[in-house]
Amino acid sequence: MEGSTSEFRDWAHLLPVEIVQLISNKVKSITDYVRFRAVCSPWRSASLPKPSHLPPQLPWLMIPYMPWCSDSDDGIRLFYDLFDSKMRKLHLPETIGLMCSASYRGWLLLVATEGTEVFLLNPLTRARVNLPSFTTPVRRLKGDLSAPGYDASWVFKRYVGNFVITRVTFSADLSDPKCLIMVFVESCWGLFCCRVGDPCWTMVNICPSAPTGDAAFYNGCFYLLSKGAMHITELDKPENTLVCLLKNKLPDSNLFLLEGKSGLHVVAIHDGEVEDDEEIGQNDEHHASADNTTEGTEMGIKQTFELYQLYHDSNKKYSEQPPPGKFPIHLHSDLKKITDTSNTTIFCGEKHHFLAVCSDDWDSLDGDCMYIEHKEKPSPGKDMGGEYYNNYYSISFSKIGSTKYQTVAFEIAGEPPIWPPAPAMWFQPSYV
Secondary structure, eight states: OTTHHHHHHHHHHHSOHHHHHHHHTTOOOHHHHHHHHTSOHHHHHHSOSSOSOOOSOOOEEEOOOOTTOTTTOOOEEEEEETTTTEEEEEEOGGGTTSEEEEEETTEEEEEOGGGSOEEEEOTTTOOEEEEOOTTSOBEESSSOTTSOOBOOHHHHHHTTTSOOEEEEEESSOTTSTTOEEEEEEGGGTEEEEEETTOSSOEEEEEOTTSOOOEEEEETTEEEEEOSSEEEEEESSOTTOOEEEEESSOOTTEEEEEEEETTEEEEEEEEEOOOOTTOOOOTTOOOSOOOTTOOTTOOOOOOEEEEEEEEEEEEEEEEESSOOTTSOSEEEEEEEEEOOOOTTEEEEEOSTTOEEEEEGGGOTTOOSSEEEEEEEEOOOTTOOOTTOOOSOEEEEEEEETTOOOOEEEEEEEEEOOOOSSOOOOEEEOOOOO
16 A cells, blocks of 8 residues: 555646646546545646536535524534435535525625624635625615605514524626526515625515415516415616415415526425335335434425426506506416426525425436425434434425425434524535
């Protein structure tokens, strides 16, 4: 074995820079890319520190932490890598004392109590993008723009300790000066947006008395969803707000918005019963084996998931002249069920933390399936390691629309004693 390290280094130096760059551009996994750059200094120099060729990554599950224990918090955050079956630990002191409310495209949204501090953080690069606080009155996107700013801080003061913001999206790379950042404040059913460097947030829409829904920014439009309607506002022409009345209201379902490869989708979650004898077929190759994987284990999720797409006919208007105070245009719309999900894998977290990955980008990933984070009581005889948790996080697998589930990662971490509970969320690691 003597000289093996030297021989390895000599071999690494023999590869021309062009070949090293060609190989690095073929690597798809962000963890493999990190390992590739760690081989030697020439390989590190020949490969980009922030590669743009990597496809949207297979997500990690971010385990909630206790944001209010600043004195005893070491800033270590846990991310479970399902496909490598590893718990990854990242030191993120920037998160101490702050709530991680949402994630999007490799960034975490951190929010201080009462909205006094808001910023985006990339856990891998430690890059930070400061956003306006909610202590500054927000301006309006439409209506009387000269009117005094709207005080949105009441939401944070009224729900102190709650995860007030439940969704964040942005329209482009954060380095783009035209990039628009949108947050959804569930407590007041409000949409707010800003650009990097703005002194305050801009209120797109707010409806405190509306039923809880979801929101997204997609293809130049804001979408605000309730069980019976979809409010669509154009960014460049905010007066062109549409209210799409959904004929297929799915009254017994919780509805969430999801960005898919073919457009903006609606995920409908139906409560239902799972029969005791249901199990996943033995021929389903849907995940890699792991030490904490329990093959064939059933779990207590009693829900089914369906995928829909919004469509409407602009020629069929509900009212040409809406009543005073109503939106300019009402359209009869519907949710059309998507039957071909062969290239779609959905990752389901708590609250609004859903994301989709195109299975065509990954050989190890099947389409038409879902990975669902859920909590359960500790199993009898579990070694607590000196700590006790009322609930543990697990991950289960299912085909889209099926009631058959299989636990693929069992009791990966305990739920911290926080009230109200912090959401576990799927996070897609990224260098950009």
